[in-house]
Amino acid sequence: xxxxxxxxxxxxxxxxxxxxxxxxxxxxxxxxxxxxxxxxxxxxxxxxxxxxxxxxxxxxxxxxxxxxxxxxxxxxxxxxxxxxxxxxxxxxxxxxxxxxxxxxxxxxxxxxxxxxxxxxxxxxxxxxxxxxxxxxxxxxxxxxxxxxxxxxxxxxxxxxxxxxxxxxxxxxxxxxxxxxxxxxxxxxxxxxxxxxxxxxxxxxxxxxxxxxxxxxxxxxxxxxxxxxxxxxxxxxxxxxxxxxxxxxxxxxxxxxxxxxxxxxxxxxxxxxxxxxxxxxxxxxxxxxxxxxxxxxxxxxxxxxxxxxxxxxxxxxxxxxxxxxxxxxxxxxxxxxxxxxxxxxxxxxxxxxxxxxxxxxxxxxxxxxxxxxxxxxxxxxxxxxxxxxxxxxxxxxxxxxxxxxxxxxxxxxxxxxxxxxxxxxxxxxxxxxxxxxxxxxxxxxxxxxxxxxxxxxxxxxxxxxxxxxxxxxxx
RNA sequence: UCCCCGAUAGCUCAAUUGGUAGAGCGAGCGGCUGUUAACCGCUAGGUUCCUGGUUCGAGUCCAGGUCGGGGAGCCA
Numbered sequence: 001x002x003x004x005x006x007x008x009x010x011x012x013x014x015x016x017x018x019x020x021x022x023x024x025x026x027x028x029x030x031x032x033x034x035x036x037x038x039x040x041x042x043x044x045x046x047x048x049x050x051x052x053x054x055x056x057x058x059x060x061x062x063x064x065x066x067x068x069x070x071x072x073x074x075x076x077x078x079x080x081x082x083x084x085x086x087x088x089x090x091x092x093x094x095x096x097x098x099x100x101x102x103x104x105x106x107x108x109x110x111x112x113x114x115x116x117x118x119x120x121x122x123x124x125x126x127x128x129x130x131x132x133x134x135x136x137x138x139x140x141x142x143x144x145x146x147x148x149x150x151x152x153x154x155x156x157x158x159x160x161x162x163x164x165x166x167x168x169x170x171x172x173x174x175x176x177x178x179x180x181x182x183x184x185x186x187x188x189x190x191x192x193x194x195x196x197x198x199x200x201x202x203x204x205x206x207x208x209x210x211x212x213x214x215x216x217x218x219x220x221x222x223x224x225x226x227x228x229x230x231x232x233x234x235x236x237x238x239x240x241x242x243x244x245x246x247x248x249x250x251x252x253x254x255x256x257x258x259x260x261x262x263x264x265x266x267x268x269x270x271x272x273x274x275x276x277x278x279x280x281x282x283x284x285x286x287x288x289x290x291x292x293x294x295x296x297x298x299x300x301x302x303x304x305x306x307x308x309x310x311x312x313x314x315x316x317x318x319x320x321x322x323x324x325x326x327x328x329x330x331x332x333x334x335x336x337x338x339x340x341x342x343x344x345x346x347x348x349x350x351x352x353x354x355x356x357x358x359x360x361x362x363x364x365x366x367x368x369x370x371x372x373x374x375x376x377x378x379x380x381x382x383x384x385x386x387x388x389x390x391x392x393x394x395x396x397x398x399x400x401x402x403x404x405x406x407x408x409x410x411x412x413x414x415x416x417x418x419x420x421x422x423x424x425x426x427x428x429x430x431x432x433x434x435x436x437x438x439x440x441x442x443x444x445x446x447x448x449x450x451x452x453x454x455x456x457x458x459x460x461x462x463x464x465x466x467x468x469x470x471x472x473x474x
Numbered sequence: 475u476c477c478c479c480g481a482u483a484g485c486u487c488a489a490u491u492g493g494u495a496g497a498g499c500g501a502g503c504g505g506c507u508g509u510u511a512a513c514c515g516c517u518a519g520g521u522u523c524c525u526g527g528u529u530c531g532a533g534u535c536c537a538g539g540u541c542g543g544g545g546a547g548c549c550a
Contacts, residue, residue, distance in 0.1 A: 026511095053508080070500095107484065107502070108501085114485070114511095120485065248549095251549070346547090397549070
């Protein structure tokens with residue numbers, strides 16, 4: 001008999017002989033018809049389990065089948081039949097059930113079939129994917145990741161594998177994780193040839209693995225710009241690391257980021273690309289994972305699907321920072337932090353704009369240069385730069401991007417203003433020396449996209465093994 | 475990093491002024507039923523987060539720590 005996925009079995013016509021393999025969700029027994037058991041079997045290929053009917057006359061019924069508990073792994077041979085009961089169209093009439101793996105102690109199995117808090121399941125990250133929510137999350141995450149590749153591939157973008165280990169500190173913004181093979185108990189010091197613990201003086205990184213300080217990347221942007229200035233349309237998609245001691249439901253120390261970069265494009269092309277991408281991804285997800293999305297809509301956030309459709313169907317509101325400040329200063333809401341031109345927007349301001357004033361995603365462009373990174377293109381007014389933040393309800397900032405400064409003299413001035421050393425950016429400056437071109441790009445926090453798409457509240461629940469301050473189990 | 479809250483059975487939570495630690499869910503056994511968030515009965519299950527202190531007596535009060543949650547900052 002052909003071994004098929006549960007998803008395929010559920011979509012098949014009755015009468016088919018088949019084999020399915022998976023894990024028991026529940027077993028219910030009945031004394032009817034000489035005894036039988038109903039087993040809900042799940043293999044992760046779709047949201048719904050399939051019901052297996054095991055008759056009492058199966059040879060191992062008393063010895064094994066009647067002792068199956070949640071999470072036992074089994075193989076089932078049988079025939080797909082129309083279900084006599086309500087709740088499912090088809091079920092499997094088992095002709096043979098083989099137990100592959102038992103659960104050693106059902107009483108202490110960490111994830112029995114009952115409600116659990118997400119906080120508890122986080123401590124059981126190796127088992128939580130056996131629950132409805134986390135298997136749905138895994139399928140949604142996969143679909144969104146594949147959607148990102150498909151979206152860009154269909155539009156002629158090349159996926160560039162920017163390095164994880166880097167010596168440049170991208171924006172000088174985020175705290176970085178150091179990568180080193182030096183002996184922490186005996187660090188080499190500058191000054192003389194002798195190495196001795198406790199000696200004063202700076203650490204001599206020339207003796208480190210790379211011969212210089214190295215870190216985990218906080219962004220692939222600077223590197224991907226080099227490919228953009230040759231391949232025209234590129235993107236990175238990979239893990240990113242921030243050593244910030246931030247403990248919130250929206251931050252991770254290790255997260256995945258999508259960073260497209262387009263040549264011969266400006267801030268408006270950039271904003272359009274961001275909007276088109278988000279809409280494509282959400283629309284594709286609602287179609288391809290309708291089963292899981294219905295679950296999130298029912299159990300995680302009521303009205304989720306309707307809200308996502310609203311995001312897909314209504315144009316994003318694009319406005320300048322100056323306009324945003326104007327709206328906020330006229331707002332009747334009372335803010336904890338003051339609203340004034342030149343100050344960064346606080347979370348409460350972002351939420352007001354996207355949740356209360358516009359009630360849809362908002363793209364804010366043209367920010368004061370003092371509060372944005374050095375590489376953002378200086379506008380004609382000399383006061384603002386072509387930066388861009390996309391804000392969405394409930395999440396806040398989901399995308400941050402900009403048109404890049406392509407003029408070498410302006411870039412050098414901005415590097416100097418920002419107090420950075422221009423030497424480290426020699427290769428970044430070279431892009432402006434040899435065939436410079438207007439270009440733009442943005443970074444999308446992949447896990448924040450998943451929060452938006454699923455209605456989940458905590459970012460640690462939309463990545464398989466979350467890494468955060470004091471959290472690196474598994 | 476800052477502010478607030480919390481930690482008691484496998485899980486979620488009770489426990490009055492400091493005085494014998496309980497329930498629901500889950501689990502095991504039995505009953506009933508083409509069951510499906512099943513239902514009914516019985517049973518088992520505890521170093522009350524850690525260290526120290528106050529007290530005749532601490533789950534409860536005090537100090538320090540660890541971990542978790544909510545909010546903020548920073549950001550994606």
